[in-house]
Amino acid sequence: xxxxxxxxxxxxxxxxxxxxxxxxxxxxxxxxxxxxxxxxxxxxxxxxxxxxxxxxxxxxxxxxxxxxxxxxxxxxxxxxxxxxxxxxxxxxxxxxxxxxxxxxxxxxxxxxxxxx
Amino acid sequence: xxxxxxxxxxxxxxxxxxxxxxxxxxxxxxxxxxxxxxxxxxxxxxxxxxxxxxxxxxxxxxxxxxxxxxxxxxxxxxxxxxxxxxxxxxxxxxxxxxxxxxxxxxxxxxxxxx
Numbered sequence: 001x002x003x004x005x006x007x008x009x010x011x012x013x014x015x016x017x018x019x020x021x022x023x024x025x026x027x028x029x030x031x032x033x034x035x036x037x038x039x040x041x042x043x044x045x046x047x048x049x050x051x052x053x054x055x056x057x058x059x060x061x062x063x064x065x066x067x068x069x070x071x072x073x074x075x076x077x078x079x080x081x082x083x084x085x086x087x088x089x090x091x092x093x094x095x096x097x098x099x100x101x102x103x104x105x106x107x108x109x110x111x112x113x114x115x116x
Numbered sequence: 117x118x119x120x121x122x123x124x125x126x127x128x129x130x131x132x133x134x135x136x137x138x139x140x141x142x143x144x145x146x147x148x149x150x151x152x153x154x155x156x157x158x159x160x161x162x163x164x165x166x167x168x169x170x171x172x173x174x175x176x177x178x179x180x181x182x183x184x185x186x187x188x189x190x191x192x193x194x195x196x197x198x199x200x201x202x203x204x205x206x207x208x209x210x211x212x213x214x215x216x217x218x219x220x221x222x223x224x225x226x227x228x229x230x
Contacts, residue, residue, distance in 0.1 A: 004159075033217065043205070043220040056217055090159055092218075103209070104150065105218060107160035 002027065004093050004108035012114045018079040021111045025072050025093030031055075032074040033105065034066060037088040046089075049074055050096070078113075086115045118143045120208055122221035129196055130229050137191040137224050139206035144184045147209040150218065151180050151191050154203045163204075164191070196228045 005024045013019050025032050034046040045058040049068035066076040072093075078085055092105040119142045129135055139149070148167045152160040164173045164180040166189070172181040179192040189206055203225045207218040 006159075035218075035220075042222045043207075043218075045217040045219070048217060058217065088157075092160075103148070104162060104165045106162060107152070109159040112157070 004091055004106055006089075006091050006108040006111050008111060009109065010112045010114075012116065013081050014116050015081055015083060017081050018077060019081060019113060020075055020077045021089055021091075021113075023074045023076075023091030023093075023108060025074070025091075026106055029093035029095050029106075030072050031094045031096060031103075032068055032072065033092045033094075034074070034076050035090045035092065036060075037090060037110070038086075043090070046076065081115045083115050086113060088112050118146075118208060118210055118219045120206060120219050120221040122204075122206060122224050124224065125222065126225045126227070128227040128229060131196060131198060133196050133228075134192070134194050135196055135226075137193070137204050137226070139189040139191070139221055141187045141189075141208050141219075143208075143210065144187050145210065146184065149180075149182055149189050149206060149208050151178075151189075152205045152207065154205060154223065156203075160205065196226075198228045198230050201226055201228050 007022045031050045033048040035043050037043045047066050048056040052068045063079045068074045088110045090107050090110045092107045094103050094105045121140045150165045151163040154160050166173050166182045177194040182189045203223040205223040207220045209218050
């Protein structure tokens with residue numbers, strides 16, 4: 001079974017631009033979560049989607065948005081990029097967001113975003 | 117607000133040593149706790165998942181325990197090897213569905229010397 005895939009793996013953008021990152025969950029998984037990882041803040045939760053609906057959102061500005069498609073693939077978008085948005089963006093999938101026996105999260109390799 | 121702490125931030129041990137990595141959390145109303153491994157520049161690999169009703173989980177040379185009442189979990193690595201060198205993160209999931217996100221510690225960077 002293929003794991004979580006994220007594209008692109010690396011991105012270099014300049015301040016003010018926008019960027020779209022993509023995540024394909026493990027086949028059969030319907031929950032996708034996004035995290036930002038930086039050396040200073042560690043891993044921080046961005047948002048979670050299940051069945052095309054945003055179920056939970058972290059404390060990030062409105063410049064960060066996401067969506068999920070009917071095939072469970074998800075995208076996140078960051079508009080008006082700032083230097084501080086440079087980070088590793090990780091996507092995780094699970095079969096259900098709140099099932100006691102099936103909510104182990106599996107992570108993709110991440111997208112390394114550099115904002116110049 | 118749930119806070120997860122992992123101390124120390126870095127650890128260096130000689131090959132073959134048995135070691136324990138600690139994780140503490142402030143809110144004991146957790147759904148489960150998950151240990152991950154992260155190699156430099158890579159994503160997270162799930163190592164062990166412990167449900168709130170469980171006390172421990174084992175996989176190969178790894179054993180994770182959970183004590184909800186004291187807000188602690190430990191990851192035990194037996195007979196450490198240089199290939200175990202990585203950052204180990206613990207993460208907890210709160211019990212309410214509205215807060216189903218994982219809250220992570222900052223991780224412990226382990227170096228196993230040959």
